[in-house]
Amino acid sequence: MFERTRPPVDPVTFTLDGREIVAERGEPLAVAMLAAGESVLARSPKLHRPRGPACLRGDCDGCIARVDGVPNIMTCLRDTRGGEVVSAQNVLGSRKTDLLRITDWFFPRGIDHHHLMAGVPGVGSAMQTFARQMAGIGRLPDEPVTPVPAARSECDVLVVGGGLAGLSCVRRLADAKRSVMLVDEGAALGGSARFAEDGRALVADLGPTVEASAKVLLRSSVIGFYEGEALVVEPANAHVIRPRVLVVATGAHDGVLCVPGNDLPGVMGARAVCNLASSGIVPKDGAVVVGEGPWAERVKAALGSRVVAARSERDIASIAGRSRVRGVRTTDGASFDCSVVAVATTVSPSFQVAAQAGASTGVVDGGFAVVVDADGRAHDGVFAAGECAGVAFDPKELVASGERAARGVVAALSPR
Ligand code: FES
Secondary structure (H helix, E strand, O other): OEEEOOOOOOEEEEEEOOEEEEEEOOOEHHHHHHHOOOOOOEEOOOOOOEEOOOOOOOOOOOOEEEEOOEEEEEHHHOEOOOOOEEEOOOOOEOOOOEHHHHHHHHOOOOOOOOOOOOOOOOHHHHHHHHHHHHOOOOOOOOOOOOOOOOEEEEEEEEEEOOOHHHHHHHHHHHHOOOOEEEEOOOOOOOHHHHHOOOOHHHHHHHHHHHHHHOEEEOOOEEEEEEOOEEEEEOOOOEEEEEEEEEEEOOOEEOOOOOOOOOOOOOEEEHHHHHHHHHOOEEEOOOEEEEOOOHHHHHHHHHHHHHEEEEEOHHHEEEEEOOOOOOEEEEOOOOEEEOOEEEEOOOOEEOOHHHHHOOOOEEEEOOEEEEOOOOOOEEEOOEEEOHHHHOOOOOHHHHHHHHHHHHHHHHHHHOOO
């Protein structure tokens, strides 16, 4: 599906289901597997459809695997050190030939396992047991995990999201001598801007200042905001953080194509394809770009002649392939062979954390975004900035949005 245009710097190896994969030290395992030509890394839990990485930023289920005896690892967020043992989970047979795929053919309209055989004496409970086994998401870890107590902290401001809006907000708050914590799901600061020509320099400018002035938790997620406290999980620990003010800069989810075949390995967000291209990893058999806007332009520029077609979302009739993308069919009867579909359709603002903290949402271009006032304020003690507040992915606009929220926060924290 993908190939490298340059050899890995500082190569290391790991195994995927026994096959040796050569990787560049420090690159995510999922990136290395894609670069080695692997497209199917996982299976959907219930119908066992093939899954491949779609986002490369911890936002889908396409890269989940068992790594060194631990299940459900998002391999797009795990840097390769060398020597890892990666294996598929939740398959009967192999990752590429999963016999449980038969459920997809038996139940073409999906399974309502809550009601399947329910009420039939003797059969209902057996069916539930079977469904739980079939739709599991991996075996328990090889070794028991020792629980550790969550760490408690307090700060003036908790910023959720380390993209350009979050980074620029943190810098301004640090200038105002506020104590700041920053939580981000990614493996590095900068979010998608790291893979945009027009955003990379801004990340390089803001990142070091932020790391020097705030407590930064990477590969960490805010999974809830309860009574003024954020519950944050990172791979081995948990934190309970009580901020005086919460700033949400959680970005946006990639857009989705609503056509048959939209879940095949090879259908990826344009940002993910730009991420790979920035490391010299490009579609082997060409890509079709779907959608308009800045990310469509960025991915076209990054892939150059590897783009076999660029079409609008409404032109797409279906995506062809059984276990991975083989081509795209359009409504005017044309077809294009390709191994990758780069989706640059309308994104969905990630409003969930802000909404849980009390913010309201409103409809913006195609989705719900956090409603903010002119100072970025969304609710008492809650501010929002960037794409989650409906700002388009324009690096300068994102920085301005983060700075606006920071000014609002400083005013809110100042004695009256
Ligand atoms: S979560 Fe890893 S590719 Fe989407």
